[in-house]
Amino acid sequence: MSSLESRKNYLNACTRCSSCKWVPVVKSERFAHICPSVVHGRFHAYSASGMLINGYSLLSGTVAYGETLNDSIYSCSMCGGCDVSCKTNFADLVEPLDSLYALREKIASENQQPQALKAIAQHLRALGNPLGLPPERRGEWTAGTGLGRDGNGPASVLLHVGDDAFDSSRWPQLHHVVDLLRRHGLSVATGGVQEPDCGALAFDIGERQLAETLARKTAAWIQASGAKHLITCSDAAFSAFRNIYPRLGVTLEGVRIQHISEWLAEHPSPPVEGRKKEVVTYHDSCKLGRLSEPYQPWTGEWVTELNSLPVRTGAPKTRFGLGGVYDAPRQALAAAGAQVVEMERIREASFCCGAAGGADACQPGFAATAGRHRLEEAVATGANTLVTSCSQCSRHLDRLASEDGLALRVVTLVDYLRERTTTEQPIETGVPA
Ligand code: SF4
Ligand code: SF4
Structure with a gap:
């Protein structure tokens, strides 16, 4: 049985409510999406729910492989934003990201994935x-x-x-x-x-x-x-x-x-003397953020409740993405004398830059739309610098910002600290190794 076949109960549990398109707490209409795929494709098929429907249809043989199907499934950076929003409503009943992993596994096992x-x-x-x-x-x-x-x-x-x-x-x-x-x-x-x-x-x-x-x-x-x-x-x-x-x-x-x-948050270097406090915004990469929440495999079983309702036994604690790394980079920036102004979508509800999951290689149009949307949000903070821990996010966003002539510098956290802190002063003893 394929991984996707074994997830039929989860595919069935999707209510088509569309919450996976939006951040759990909407602050403005302009930056309400959590799913970059939907920002790009603008049809339900591009949402996690749409991909679950397509997955189910593949299992039942009612859709065929082809460019149209692949366009919706791979215009997705496997960022997990949908998972956070879905779980806010349904806890671990649907777990869309796990089904997206299984869907891609099925497609790759049948050699139908994009050439890239x-x-x-x-x-x-x-x-x-x-x-x-x-x-x-x-x-x-x-x-x-x-x-x-x-x-x-x-x-x-x-x-x-x-x-x-x-x-x-x-x-x-x-x-x-x-x-x-x-x-x-x-x-x-x-x-x-x-x-x-x-x-x-x-x-x-x-x-x-x-x-x-x-x-x-x-x-x-x-x-x-x-x-x-x-x-x-x-x-x-x-x-x-x-x-x-x-x-x-x-x-x-x-x-x-x-x-x-x-480690850098635990071992701050002092800011270079005489430099003015700089206002920056920080982009939470999906990988360091919600996708680094530790995973525990489930070892329970499915049972039927109320005659027809499939329910999991002994399911582990639901992962809402809260266990990612969010504070450390912000602490490191503050210690270097930066003032962080936040974008609307941050921490577990961060908006992906669009480059991950192989998307920059196989769906560059999607990756560019997602990245530009994130840059728009960064510019809206008024900061002149966007800092991110992730090299891939940084490369992608920096290229787009340059192409568009934005007055926004994109820099990695380590490079930012390298510029703004000094290693000339003696190091305090007693810091944890
Ligand atoms: S995947 Fe979850 S949030 Fe999205 S439509 Fe289905 S139930 Fe709703
Ligand atoms: S993983 Fe990200 S891009 Fe893919 S469907 Fe979910 S929110 Fe959209």
Whole structure:
């Protein structure tokens, strides 16, 4: 039985109420959507509910694969906004995001996914990265850091880098992180060429088997390093470690997993003297936010109540996205002397930039619409700078802001702190490692 087949009760439970299109608490009509797919497609078919209907129709053979079906299903960044809004009304009765994962898994298993996603999966299998780049390039960022191109260790902290390793514009921020960790007395190990892809993108595009293989490789790499503390610079990997690996039966027991924003909030560097307080707005990436809420697999069973109502037994606590990382980046910004003015859609109700889930590769029109809508909201705050923890969000939003000539600078959290704080002063002792 396919994963989607086993979710028929959830597909049936959707009431078509359309709450998955909107933020749980609407503050203005202009920024009321939570689903970027609906902003782009403007038909019910593009909502989570519409995709559940399409999923059910695929199972019953009443729709056929084709461009129209794929356009609605893949104009979606797997951002989970729909899940938060649906659960606000129906708790865990429908769990639309889990069905979207299962839907993509079914489509990929039948080789009907868009060509661009097939290419990503092929690159991940052959080269260990989604970009189609030679694997040895993963280690190039270590040049000048004293870290080995092929990794090094053991050390007190294992630094996980993710796809920033392939983007030389991100290397200064990686070098800054290494420097900061060392200045706090930590020895740093990294994987260099040996760091495996974490499997997050493979899972998002429906390649569950591939995702599990990559997750197991990553877990083995972490265990072999001997590190008890892993810090990742990748929002996608952080989300995968906390939320996807438990779905794949992969555990990282005994290792403290931290996102770099959490470590930076715990270890603030003082602001550069004499600089004026800057007003910025902060974009919660879906991966560091609602999608990093720890996942617990369900081990109960379905029973029938009131003669016909299917009900789950022993269901775990409903995940509303509240367990994501929201405060740490804001604390780090405040410590660096920034004043954060919030957009309307923040924290678990954040609006996705549109780039994730393979959408930037297979549905660039959707990704651009979503990103521009998010930029409009950022501009409406009056801030001149948008900060985000996520490199992928930053790259995507920065490109769109440049194309549109917006007077809005887009910058990653680490780069912002690198510019605005000083490492010249002595470090306080007694801070937690
Ligand atoms: S997925 Fe949930 S929120 Fe969306 S229409 Fe169905 S029941 Fe309503
Ligand atoms: S995952 Fe995001 S883009 Fe996809 S249907 Fe849900 S809210 Fe819309």
